[in-house]
Amino acid sequence: MQGYEEAEPTVRIREVKKDRVNFVLENVDLAFANSVRRAVMADIPTIAIDIVEIEANTTVLPDEFIAHRLGMVPLVSANCEEGIRYTRDCTCLSGCQYCSIELRLDVACHENRTMEVTSNHLDVVDSHTYADEGEAGEELTKRGENFGHPVGKDDVSLPPVLICKMRKGQELKLRCIAKKGIAKEHAKWSPCSAVSFEYDPYNKLRHTTHWFETDERAEWPLSENAKEEEPPRDDEVFDFNAKPGKFYFEVETDGSLGPQEAVMRGLAELQTKLANLILGLKSPPELDMLPGGDQGMAPPNGHVAPSGGGWGQPATGGGWASPTAGGWGDAAAPTSNAWGTSPASGNAWGGGTSPNSNNAWGGASAGGGGASPNANNAWGTSSTQQGWASPTQQTNSWIH
Amino acid sequence: MNAPNRFELFVLDDGEKPVEVSEDTKIPNAATFKIMKQDHTLGNMVRAYVLAMPQVLFAGYKVPHPLHPYFLLKIQTDGTVTPQVVLEQACTKLIGSLSTLEAKFKREFSFKDVEGAVTEDPYGTTGTSGQPWGSGRDYLDF
The missing domain is CATH 3.30.1360.10 (RNA polymerase, RBP11-like subunit)
Structure with missing residues (x-):
């Protein structure tokens, strides 16, 4: 070390x-x-089918079996950081268009040969209405075109995921609700x-x-990566x-997710964890637990800390929280201020370049200041990630 | 039916504090941090960085039970700084490393072209001139 x-x-x-x-x-x-x-x-976080309501299943596979298989189907989840909420953070009771995606599968076999039901038969229901609508948000606009579709649905070069096979006269009809989650909850995410x-x-x-019979080097094949390193000399101690x-x-x-998004999100996620730890250490109640509005008073702090040489400087509560919002996230979400790193200009901060120009810094610190309860960028809350999610622009440039 | 929600393993409950600090009563300059809803991912990384700091005499972490979603981090320093400060510095440093790495990844990815990739980098990898914080760190400059 x-x-x-x-x-x-x-x-x-x-x-x-x-x-x-x-x-x-x-x-x-x-x-x-x-x-x-x-x-x-x-x-x-990604999206995966979490709830399955089976209307008709006359195939040889039991309902649970099929439900489990459906859960494993990868769904396009690009920018799901911003494109969808966790149901637990949503204001709706059990699921709405902002925190879930509905897919349907309706297949019947009428031919005299084995039919394969695959992930390509899953259709995303576009404008579904739920009994309880969550509080409206801009999640829908952040979604890509194929958001929530099974991976490779329109791609003939990718073989689809086989869900089940059926013979003449069998039918499978079901409704799935896909939700956002992470793999700590279930590996399907x-x-x-x-x-x-x-x-x-x-x-x-x-x-x-390395266990060996007679000669370790002869018996243990080297990996490709061995080319990158010096082989040990025989006299090496x-x-x-x-x-x-x-x-x-x-x-x-x-x-x-594309590989780039996966890696970048992973790094961002680690930073979120660390930032929360620091915030937890820093924020014995008095400072960070101020209601969001009071953070507006903090801009002086917020301003000074970053110009003083970085987010690393110990600053008091408000100041501390603010720099993080833009500084660490490779760019904060457009909703959340960010004198960070996005392309367009017109921002309060010289080097900063936030996509929407209305991001005055003062407003930013109000939002970014640790304790603000509104979900989008209070990174002390459970919905932390959203605060400094990768920015839309960036995500859009990623490939899937 | 009465199973707890699975997300309770990684989402803080309402009002739950992410960190609890208890200072050691028998060992000087030592403290134990109970970090809620986190696991080896954070624990081992932080432990390694804390241990690498010269002021630290001891740092170790454990997950007392795999079903309990927290870990304990014990730090003893030589007395020049408190364990809290050391932990905070380690985290700050780690975030610095991660940001650097992130910037480098971004740059590397922009060099490697994939099919359908957007080659131009909307953020400009050249960096922002005149960064207000000007600390010479380049993890912000993509």
Whole structure:
């Protein structure tokens, strides 16, 4: 770990494909790299079918079986950070268009041969009406064209997901509600089908023991990543102080998110966690628990802290919370101020460039100030992520 | 039927404090942090960074029970700074590293072209001139 403070982490992407990215992470320690891996696998929200209402099922598979299989179908979830709410954060009672997506499947076999029901038969219901509408929001405008559709529905090159097979006379008719969630709740919400993670391909650090009959080197094949490292010399003494510093990742997504979005969201998610921890340490009640409106008084703080050299400066409550809003998120969501990093100009902050120009900084600190209860950017609340979600622009430029 | 909501494993309850600090009564300059609704992802990373700081004598974390969604982080310092400050510095540093990494990822991704990729970077990878905070850190400049 020694020395990593000075050396900045570096990353080298070896390969990007539509659904995977292979990169090498250097100058970080094992715990850091592992946390990145864990965050990418389990902390990124996506959309997946969560509730299934079966109207007719005369296939050979029982309802539960089919419901489970439906849950596993990856749905396009690009920018689901902003495009959809968690039902638990929504004002509706059980689901509305802002926190869920409805899909229907209605297939019957009339031919004299086996028919395959696949994810391509799932149709998103466009304008569905729910009994209870949640508080209106701008989520719908943030959704991409295919938001919530099964991955690869319009792509002939991608084989669809087989849900069940049926013979003549059988029918399957059902209604699904897809919701936003993270893989900690259920693995179906994981954007990744696999994240491979390797370090020390020669086992120089002896973090593992290679069992062998006669010759370890002959019996244990080297991975591709071994080409990146020096093979150990025969006279090399074991360096028991050595620490791993080079990590080989391959993040493979299931298509619900692109590899770029998955990785970037994972990093952002880690930062959110840390920021919440800092906020938790900083905010014994008096400062951050002020009602949102009072944060308006704080702009002086908010202003001073960032210009004083960064968000890292210990500032008092309001000041502290404000810089984070724009500083850490690679750009705060357009709704949330951000003198950060978005393209258009016209912002209060010189270097800052926020997409919508009405982001005066004062307003920003009111919103960004930790305690504001409104869901969008109070990052102390449960809906934290939204506050500094990746900005729309950025997300749009990502590929899925 | 009476199963608790699964999201209670990672979402703070209403009014629940994310961190509880209890100072050690027997060991000088030591404190235990109970970090709610977090797991090894945060715990191990923070532990490693805290431990790497020169003022820290001890840092360790544990998840007492896999079904209980919190972890304990114990930090002892040499007395020049309090464990709280050390933890905060470590987190700040980590966020710095992550932001750097994020910027580098962004740059790398913009170099690698994928089919259907938008090649031009709407944010401009060249950086914003005259950043008000001008700290020389470049994780904000994409």
